[in-house]
Amino acid sequence: MKSLKKGVLTLSLAGALALSAVPMNSTVVEAVGNGPGYGGNETINTSILTTYSEMADFLKKQDAKQANMELEVIGQSVKGRDLYVAKYMTNPENPTILFLTQQHGNEQLTTEGALEFIKHLGTGKMKGVTDNVNILVVPMLNADGAMGDVDFSLDDYVASGDRNLTRYNAVGVDLNRDHVDKIQPETKALHDNVMSKYDIDYMIDLHHQGVNSERDGELVSGSILYPTTPNADPDVVEGSKKLGAVVFNAVDSTGWGHLGKYRGGDAETISRNGIAVEYGISTLLFEMRGMSDHEYEPYVLGQKSNGYLIKQTITTLESTVRAIADGSIDTQDISFWDTLAFQQTRETE
Template structure:
């Protein structure tokens, strides 16, 4: 087993996850939004997280193994790291979904899940899916922040390990506040996302994967995550409806597992935010998914104990898996969206910070 495989195995409480919901090992009861918080005693180790270099090695290994996979370097970060996109395009007329992770460098477990998902796309179980949907995955947009290679101090970040992970890019900009600018005025990572992906590929759906803090709850229980469609008033209502359908697939998938517990994210309507600006600018159906707990932060209430890593990675895999299946078989068009009418906005226990 190589170093990356060992790390990904250590991250999962349930062992290696299988694509398509075939996992037979049960998650602990405490997984439902109740993984341990950082309390000043538990060690939060960034050293168990995949580094940028390991991610690049992993992607090249998978490209060599998978005939359907093509890697594209869409541009560079501030510090000159190549930004990779994994592409599965079998028919340009197929609907296309883009999965985006780590606009914020300290939100990494969705990246771990995206890598697991890419690995399982190379198995024989996925052939029919790949015949009917195109998949794009950008598994680490903010690689400088993910590596803590930034032009500002990280002394106040609390995790232990071989590096700190920062929300901002190397220039201390929040990449998820760049999406209403002229592309020439954007930070490098956001600019190449727009110029080399969103303006080039005919994308129908996008899931923007993030992490929030640990103190959000719904119905008196901590959530395992929260979701939201575009809320900018100028987004085409038809795109909002498609976004709600995308969210419905995710909601029904996660809630059906018995351990997931989702709330409605209380997010802003500004066009600078990805789920709003991208929907407005390109008529792409977008969904924000905020997983519970971050990998590093200056605020202890935002960081989740690493014993919860397994179920959060699994939640990511289930999300990506369920949406590509629903798009491939067309069931996304008839999914029940009525839950949005009654899904409460999550509320916040004391000391929480917002994210998106």
């Protein structure tokens, strides 16, 4: 699997070497926070990213290799690409968490991390963890946008390489604004064949944001937020805040991760809000720093931060799975939310 191997190579060499050079108790955010934005100077080459077909091949190989994994097609995209969920459902009585990536096709490093996490689940690194937690992973929901196979022009997008990646699906719709009407085949597949089918307790919706957000004067590696619609059940919101506490403690303590509070809206067309209300699921939005491609240059991050963003995704998925499996999520201190600063946009020259 050519592109995934390249992504993992970026993480294992450049990312891991830099990680080892940063003290774990350091508050200096060198890796993700201060990695370069595009700025017209950085190389943005999408050929290093996993393609849809490479992802599908990878998932099928892992399905054949891993006894606890089951791969299911939940529907098709506008252009007819199969959409997948990787399932680890060892006990229906276990609490269940869903990880959702790439509703926006140009936000791919979360998918790279999710694929690496799936590989980890088949190794000794996660031995026994799936005995006490069920895991669902829906990677690359917007498969057409991820491949640039869309019915509108991408001439203004900045990346070079095999393809441009777009936020929208093939017909120009933002899937993360379609969680009430569920008109698009991608969101309909997610709701009909995942949200309605499984008894899910937690969901993390993984995205990317712009590159110039900061907290306490330092550029962030990402931002998090719980459901903010007034229609969400208070117990659901509390569970969401506990999920966020696990993520914050795991990432912000590393020295290379630095999280702020996301400024998000209350609309229930957004998955963070709509899914919490409709299904009573505790949800968390995680916005990683920088996008793979965009028409707006300040949203695109230079590739020197790729390894850290992949690592941040893996850290997020692994920490939440372990906390749910051992029950420690139930005792998380959520008071940090009261003092966690909203990220601000840094002024640029």
